[in-house]
Amino acid sequence: xxxxxxxxxxxxxxxxxxxxxxxxxxxxxxxxxxxxxxxxxxxxxxxxxxxxxxxxxxxxxxxxxxxxxxxxxxxxxxxxxxxxxxxxxxxxxxxxxxxxxxxxxxxxxxxxxxxxxxxxxxxxxxxxxxxxxxxxxxxxxxxxxxxxxxxxxxxxxxxxxxxxxxxxxxxxxxxxxxxxxxxxxxxxxxxxxxxxxxxxxxxxxxxxxxxxxxxxxxxxxxxxxxxxxxxxxxxxxxxxxxxxxxxxxxxxxxxxxxxxxxxxxxxxxxxxxxxxxxxxxxxxxxxxxxxxxxxxxxxxxxxxxxxxxxxxxxxxxxxxxxxxxxxxxxxxxxxxxxxxxxxxxxxxxxxxxxxxxxxxxxxxxxxxxxxxxxxxxxxxxxxxxxxxxxxxxxxxxxxxxxxxxxxxxxxxxxxxxxxxxxxxxxxxxxxxxxxxxxxxxxxxx
Ligand code: 4AD
Numbered sequence: 536x537x538x539x540x541x542x543x544x545x546x547x548x549x550x551x552x553x554x555x556x557x558x559x560x561x562x563x564x565x566x567x568x569x570x571x572x573x574x575x576x577x578x579x580x581x582x583x584x585x586x587x588x589x590x591x592x593x594x595x596x597x598x599x600x601x602x603x604x605x606x607x608x609x610x611x612x613x614x615x616x617x618x619x620x621x622x623x624x625x626x627x628x629x630x631x632x633x634x635x636x637x638x639x640x641x642x643x644x645x646x647x648x649x650x651x652x653x654x655x656x657x658x659x660x661x662x663x664x665x666x667x668x669x670x671x672x673x674x675x676x677x678x679x680x681x682x683x684x685x686x687x688x689x690x691x692x693x694x695x696x697x698x699x700x701x702x703x704x705x706x707x708x709x710x711x712x713x714x715x716x717x718x719x720x721x722x723x724x725x726x727x728x729x730x731x732x733x734x735x736x737x738x739x740x741x742x743x744x745x746x747x748x749x750x751x752x753x754x755x756x757x758x759x760x761x762x763x764x765x766x767x768x769x770x771x772x773x774x775x776x777x778x779x780x781x782x783x784x785x786x787x788x789x790x791x792x793x794x795x796x797x798x799x800x801x802x803x804x805x806x807x808x809x810x811x812x813x814x815x816x817x818x819x820x821x822x823x824x825x826x827x828x829x830x831x832x833x834x835x836x837x838x839x840x841x842x843x844x845x846x847x848x849x850x851x852x853x854x855x856x857x858x859x860x861x862x863x864x865x866x867x868x869x870x871x872x873x874x875x876x877x878x879x880x881x882x883x884x885x886x887x888x889x890x891x892x893x894x895x896x897x898x899x900x901x902x903x904x905x906x907x908x909x910x911x912x913x914x915x916x917x918x919x920x921x922x923x924x925x926x927x928x929x930x931x932x933x934x935x936x937x938x939x940x941x942x943x944x945x946x947x948x949x950x951x952x953x954x955x956x957x958x959x960x961x962x963x964x965x966x967x968x969x970x971x972x973x974x975x976x977x978x979x980x
Contacts, residue, residue, distance in 0.1 A: 536631070537609050542578035545612055545625045554609045555580060555627060558662070559600050559638075561645065569597040571629070572622070573608060574662070581615070581626040582608050593632050603638040603662065607631075650966075657971060658980045666967060668796035672789055673956045673968060677741075679788035680762050680950070683781050684739050689764055692731035694724030694740040700930045702726050703877055707746045709757075720745035725947060726879075726934050728765040729910060732945055733937055739764040744949075751975050752852060753964040754902065756953055758973035765947035771891045771909050774946040775867050778895055778905055779814050781950075782865065786810040789959055802961040806899060809863045816867040819889065822850070822858055829857045849875035850894075855902035862898055869893040878924040879917070881909040881944075893948075901958040907948025914938040 539554040557575030564570060567586035572579050584597040600606065609631035616624045642656050643663060653660045660666055685691070699716070701708055702723040709720040724740035731738045744761040764777065786807055789797075797804055817825070823846055830842040841853035849871065850858070859866060873882055873890040880890040891909035896902050911917045917938055921931050928935075953968040966972045971980065 536607065536633075542573070542575045542580045542623075545578070545580055545623060545627075548612045549614060549625065550612065552609060552611050552630070553627070554607060555582070556607045557605070559602060559604045559606060560662075560664075561602065562600060564598065569594070571597060571600065571606075571608070573606070573627075574667075576667075579622040579664075581621045582610060582629050583626055584629045584632070589629065589632075593629075596632055596634055597629070599637070600634065601638050602641040602644070603659075605635040605638070607633040607635065654966070654972075654977060655979070661970060664799050668793075668799040669956065669960045669962065669968060670970060671796055672793050672800075672960050673952065675789055675792050676785055676956055676959065677760075677952060679785045680781065681741065683784045684762075684764060687737070687777075689737045689739045690731075690735040692728065692735065692738045692740055693742060694721065694727035694731075696721045696743065696745075701924075701926060703746075705925060707748045709745045709747045722746055723761070723949060724763050725765065725949065728763055728947060729934070729937055729945065732765040732767050732947070733941065733943070737764070737766050749975060753966075754852060754954060754957075756965055756969065756972055756974055757978075759954075759965075759969070760952040761949045762952065763947060763949040765945065767943050767945045769909075769946040770944070771869060771893055771946060774907055774909070774948060775814075775816060775869070775893055778867075778893075778907065778948055778950075779812055779865075782895070783810060783812055785955070786959065797960070800960050800962070802959075806863070806961070807959065810865065810898075814864050814867055814895075815862050816869065818869055819871045820846075822854075822868045825858060825861065826850075826854050829861075847872045847874060850903075852902055855896050856900040859896045859898045859900055859902060864898060865904070866896050866898070867893050868896060876908070878920040879908070879910050881911050882916075891946075895948075897954070897958040899958070899961075901954070903951075904954045904958060905948050905950045907946065909944065909946040912938055912942040912944055914942065 537552045537554045539556055540548055555573055555575060557573045559571055560574040560579055561572040569584040571582040573582050586594050608629055610627040610629040612625055612627055614624060615621045615626045643659055697713060697718050698721050699718055711718050728738055728740050739762055741762045743758055745758055748755055790807055826842055826844055830839055833839055870883055870889040871892045873888055876890055876892050880892045883889045883891055893907050894903050895905035897904045921928050953965050956968040957965045
């Protein structure tokens with residue numbers, strides 16, 4: 536066995552004899568040739584078995600390989616830019632072949648399958664090219680976010696997943712038993728982040744988040760990953776700047792590292808290249824007017840009904856979708872009605888019916904990917920809001936303490952990873968943007 540390499544590095548080994556280890560993605564053959572498409576997780580390489588160059592036994596073994604059989608191949612790397620469909624422009628002339636396991640008939644053939652079938656076989660579906668491409672981009676998005684925040688001086692503070700109280704709302708809680716007590720899976724790390732913020736200045740938590748929402752939309756998961764920065768002495772305007780800079784960096788990283796994956800996903804990259812600063816910023820009032828105009832102009836009666844909106848309502852998916860179609864960049868919508876948003880949001884001075892909140896809506900109809908706000912830092916107001924929230928104030932004493940001991944204006948936001956991946960990869964549904972999705976109807980496999 537020669538030097539084992541990963542397929543992603545194959546170009547650096549032209550002319551050398553190397554070993555590749557992986558799974559058979561696909562196979563074609565005619566006469567004296569077998570073309571094995573070998574995948575190793577880092578890429579796909581064409582391995583050519585030529586009857587004249589190998590033993591009878593090796594040639595037969597290659598012919599007998601089934602889809603997803605595991606194997607180790609040794610051979611020489613050569614350029615092949617002429618033949619169509621040679622991934623990466625290099626191939627391996629096979630000299631040795633070790634078959635580790637002949638796979639049973641693989642349920643996911645290169646043909647159309649229904650989504651439910653694919654989801655039932657998610658543990659195997661992950662191996663297909665589109666899934667591979669999207670989840671690699673997901674990993675880069677996560678890394679880019681962490682790198683950007685770390686470079687900007689944010690400190691990573693992980694917040695608890697098992698929590699005694701509601702963080703965002705009281706209706707979408709997953710209850711778990713915690714020894715003799717009831718507890719809830721975290722809906723947000725924000726409240727704890729506000730405590731770490733007062734200790735470290737600029738912090739972020741990054742973890743799984745749980746919402747028992749009975750939503751079956753293409754934007755909702757019951758378990759998703761959220762990054763939540765929290766910043767002391769930060770205004771809503773500064774918060775928008777931070778969100779914008781972070782997102783522009785993330786998009787740059789995806790474009791720099793994942794052109795081939797974006798091509799697999801048939802993503803129109805010109806749409807991503809357009810994501811540059813500045814992003815448009817609209818107040819809720821302005822956004823409501825725009826939605827009303829769109830509603831006025833459409834001849835689609837169904838859409839007209841969906842876009843019906845009274846001042847004070849939060850936007851639903853149809854409103855967000857139509858709004859974002861007006862811009863080729865993400866759009867900030869700020870100053871939402873206080874009643875439509877979470878209890879901790881700072882009211883606008885002189886206009887308490889709206890609050891210092893901001894959502895970032897992704898273009899092309901993708902809608903909200905970030906929610907954020909300035910936080911109430913006055914003790915009495917926060918106490919009042921907690922009472923209105925309908926929970927036991929005693930449970931929030933530690934949170935109220937943050938307003939008793941050196942309260943400062945501060946702000947933060949939460950970015951949903953899977954929604955961001957859906958948008959950047961140009962997919963139409965959130966469910967495959969996480970390795971094993973948890974949705975209203977599914978927690979298997
Ligand atoms: O707007 P949300 O609910 O904000 C919060 O939880 C704040 N505590 C964040 C903060 O200020 N620290 O959620 C933030 C983001 C949304 O914009 C969306 O991207 C994502 O989390 N999100 C979901 N993603 C998938 N499935 C769901 N059910 C989601 N709910 C929210």
